Amino acid sequence: MTGPIEEQPSLWQQSDLLSLVSATPALSPAPQPKQVVAREPSPSNCDPQSRSALINLLILDTETTGLEPVSAQCIEVGAVLFHVPSRSVLSQVSFLLPAAANPAEHVNGIAAEVTRLSQPWQAGLQHFLALLAGADAVLAHNAAFDAKWFGLGPLPAIDKPWICSMDDIEWPPERHLRTAPSVRDLALAYGVPVWAAHRALTDCTYLVQVLERCDNLEGLLAAAMEPKLLYRANLPYAERHKAKQAGFRWNEPVRGAWSRRLSERQALALAFEVQRVEADSQVA
Secondary structure, three states, X not given: OOOOOOOOOOOOHXXXXXXXXXXXXXXXXXXXXXXXXXXXXOHHHOOHHHHHOOOEEEEEEEEEOOOOOOOOOEEEEEEEEEEOOOOEEEEEEEEEXXXXXXXXHHHHOOXXXXXXXXXXXXXXXXXXXXXXXXXXXXXXXXXXXXXXXXXXXXXXXXXXXXXXXXXXXXXXHHHXXXXXXXXXXXXXXXXXXXXXXXXXXXXXXXXXXXXXXXOXXXXXXXXXXXXXEEEEXXXXXXXXXXXXXOOOEEOOOOOOOEEEEEOHHXXXXXXXXXXXXXXXXXXX
């Protein structure tokens, strides 16, 4: 949910909008990386066989000191290895990464001095790597944001398929959720008590408890991992509300247009016309 849009997301939707990491094994913060390469989760990289054989999900969340890796760093990672067939938690981990300052403390409640206390964050990172190795796919709420922090500093690059619980999963209509729901709204829709916000493992726990309550979880995940392409809505200005209601975003990633990534099935099911957007024209 980065970039300008017509309506700014709530703080709950931005709970996944903060993450980055320091690179030194010491407790002092690491220097910022000199170069940042944009990364975008791509569930479409999975072949059909891997989509149907989804067994273990790594549910993850990050907290950061800002919105962009060029000016912020990740200060917390939370992850849960979730066994889909049995709806069971196999293992979980959460750790802080040392930071000199946290301008987003008012959002995530993490004081920078706390991140610098003596703690085995390196061991936590090794545990995270083990969980990642045992996962078939990675699930995050607003995965496009979380994905861009991995491969920087001590955080590993992730080459697993990504699933976004905010954009990719088509939640059942009887849950009465808006398109791209917040973690809070998603939890409440499934009867999950909400007691805190903006800590990485807490948000992972909400997602776990939502998935535990899904009757057709395998079907939801399989549909979420269908190959997706970028489309723009072909609507007059007076009908722009239709695009917004369908989960399209203004000016992101296509400038001056309502756009969204959709599977071919989703595109055909829309009540209005859409047009494929070529990769080289996204900034046009």
